[in-house]
Amino acid sequence: MTRVSFKKRDGLARTGVLETEGMPPVRLPAAADCTELFPALATLVRTNIPLCAPAAIVRQFPSEEGIQPVPIHPQLDNRARSGDCVMVAGWHTAMANPRTYVDWLIGLKEKTPVDTAWYAPASALPSNAAILCYSGFDLFDYKAVDLKSAQGRFCTPEGDFPKDVLGNGICSCPGCTAGNLLEHNRHALRQELALVTRFITQGQLRDLVESRCRLDAAQVAVMRHLDRNYAFMERVQPIARTGVMRANSGESMQRAEVQRFANRVIERYVPPKIDVAVLLPCSARKPYSLSQSHRKFQQAVGGRAHELIVTSPLGLVPRELETIYPAGHYDVPVTGYWDAEECTVIADIIARYFRKHPYCRIIAHLEGGALKVARMAAEQCGITLEYTCTEHPAGTIALNALDAALAGERKGKDDRLHGMISYQFNSDVDTKGTTLRGHFPEVFYSRNNVQLFSIDTGTGMLRPTLDGWKIIPDGYQVHIDDFIPEGDILTPGVVSADPAIRDGDEVLVVGARALGTGRAALPADEMQRSRRGVAVHVRKIKRV
Numbered sequence: 068m069t070r071v072s073f074k075k076r077d078g079l080a081r082t083g084v085l086e087t088e089g090m091p092p093v094r095l096p097a098a099a100d101c102t103e104l105f106p107a108l109a110t111l112v113r114t115n116i117p118l119c120a121p122a123a124i125v126r127q128f129p130s131e132e133g134i135q136p137v138p139i140h141p142q143l144d145n146r147a148r149s150g151d152c153v154m155v156a157g158w159h160t161a162m163a164n165p166r167t168y169v170d171w172l173i174g175l176k177e178k179t180p181v182d183t184a185w186y187a188p189a190s191a192l193p194s195n196a197a198i199l200c201y202s203g204f205d206l207f208d209y210k211a212v213d214l215k216s217a218q219g220r221f222c223t224p225e226g227d228f229p230k231d232v233l234g235n236g237i238c239s240c241p242g243c244t245a246g247n248l249l250e251h252n253r254h255a256l257r258q259e260l261a262l263v264t265r266f267i268t269q270g271q272l273r274d275l276v277e278s279r280c281r282l283d284a285a286q287v288a289v290m291r292h293l294d295r296n297y298a299f300m301e302r303v304q305p306i307a308r309t310g311v312m313r314a315n316s317g318e319s320m321q322r323a324e325v326q327r328f329a330n331r332v333i334e335r336y337v338p339p340k341i342d343v344a345v346l347l348p349c350s351a352r353k354p355y356s357l358s359q360s361h362r363k364f365q366q367a368v369g370g371r372a373h374e375l376i377v378t379s380p381l382g383l384v385p386r387e388l389e390t391i392y393p394a395g396h397y398d399v400p401v402t403g404y405w406d407a408e409e410c411t412v413i414a415d416i417i418a419r420y421f422r423k424h425p426y427c428r429i430i431a432h433l434e435g436g437a438l439k440v441a442r443m444a445a446e447q448c449g450i451t452l453e454y455t456c457t458e459h460p461a462g463t464i465a466l467n468a469l470d471a472a473l474a475g476e477r478k479g480k481d482d483r484l485h486g487m488i489s490y491q492f493n494s495d496v497d498t499k500g501t502t503l504r505g506h507f508p509e510v511f512y513s514r515n516n517v518q519l520f521s522i523d524t525g526t527g528m529l530r531p532t533l534d535g536w537k538i539i540p541d542g543y544q545v546h547i548d549d550f551i552p553e554g555d556i557l558t559p560g561v562v563s564a565d566p567a568i569r570d571g572d573e574v575l576v577v578g579a580r581a582l583g584t585g586r587a588a589l590p591a592d593e594m595q596r597s598r599r600g601v602a603v604h605v606r607k608i609k610r611v
């Protein structure tokens with residue numbers, strides 16, 4: 068018997084606990100003596116079939132039933148059940164071909180229950196532990212590091228060196244102090260896994276992986292191939308995080324959550340009915356409105372144009388969405404220079420936006436790289452830009468030019484709520500009669516003195532009350548069995564869930580006897596595929 072429970076998820080990675088018979092619980096991710104955890108491993112045969120073996124051959128070597136861990140193979144149907152520990156033998160060979168690594172991983176993840184622990188035997192080194200956890204593996208052994216020790220290699224997260232560096236001061240762990248290479252290598256693996264655990268807990272494992280993979284081309288390739296599988300990666304990314312998103316590498320633009328933001332701005336978001344758009348530069352301070360420069364821009368615009376912020380890596384941020392993750396959370400190295408790929412990606416987003424949402428006039432109040440990108444986009448989608456900047460955008464001359472360009476334009480209605488609802492819940496609702504109180508960005512929306520929404524100041528997302536849900540026609544609902552929930556909704560209680568729901572989304576809980584509002588703890592498909600754990604953190608329940 069094994070039991071697995073997960074606590075914090077970050078994409079495919081997670082922290083949790085694995086319990087096996089007669090052994091103390093293991094906190095995941097972990098390196099452990101797996102033959103102790105799983106005595107069957109000592110006698111388990113026919114598990115070392117190569118990952119590339121064709122189905123006809125793999126089927127000739129069926130593994131035993133009812134033992135842990137459960138071997139899984141790209142060419143075999145799934146036999147694992149919720150709560151099992153699954154084992155992918157030979158995974159250490161997968162890194163040699165990053166494209167098949169990703170194909171195999173996706174195939175295996177899609178056919179295996181989500182609430183299983185993943186064991187990669189003989190695979191983990193301090194230098195690849197981060198990418199293995201990022202790929203959704205949780206359990207490792209010491210075989211790979213012990214082999215390095217036997218080969219006289221000194222392991223670090225940055226790669227391995229000849230063992231004579233032991234004692235050079237690179238590390239001062241107990242193994243190094245005792246001049247024991249084996250102990251050092253094991254210690255280095257445990258230490259790296261502890262660091263990975265910390266990054267998962269903070270929801271920032273991707274930042275660590277983007278940094279760690281630099282010294283190994285195969286790891287960079289695995290990360291890029293995973294990014295190219297947008298549908299697979301998007302589904303497992305939380306909808307919002309509270310920490311800073313460090314967009315410090317070229318790959319930051321390809322993160323599923325960055326692509327999702329751009330896609331939703333183009334496909335879901337409904338702009339206000341204003342004839343004129345003004346493209347503005349971003350600011351280091353987030354949300355932009357709190358910066359000096361954006362206060363000046365807003366004053367000059369005076370509500371006569373729809374404000375769109377041109378920024379890397381997100382592309383385009385409509386003013387109404389500036390608090391929402393990741394728009395209110397990203398940090399980028401600012402050099403004023405935009406590289407060619409960045410320009411192409413961002414110009415494409417802007418062009419797609421203007422094709423979907425036409426305006427009568429578009430003013431580019433930009434300079435430098437952002438201006439170049441806007442010009443590229445205009446050419447791509449056949450729009451004509453007007454320019455109001457000859458110097459720094461927040462300078463007096465530029466601001467006066469912007470003001471003059473908008474002379475005679477009528478003032479539009481400032482309707483942040485409408486824009487945010489369209490982005491977050493994919494619906495174009497009538498917000499007429501709603502009023503706002505509070506101090507930006509901590510605001511509350513009401514209608515006839517009934518509170519409808521508040522803003523989660525950590526994520527910038529809207530939080531509907533039960534009355535707020537009444538104005539959102541449908542969608543983002545989790546249907547539960549005929550019971551009155553006490554506390555959180557657990558996965559066995561979920562009957563169905565809107566497939567659009569992602570981890571962290573605000574959802575309406577609908578049951579025959581209760582109605583509730585809360586935050587999803589899992590994406591919709593995992594709510595239905597998992598047997599254990601919380602599906603929705605409930606904020607309020609009402610009997611019906």
Ligand SMILES: [Zn+2]
Nearest residue numbers: 238240243251
């Ligand atoms: Zn050491």
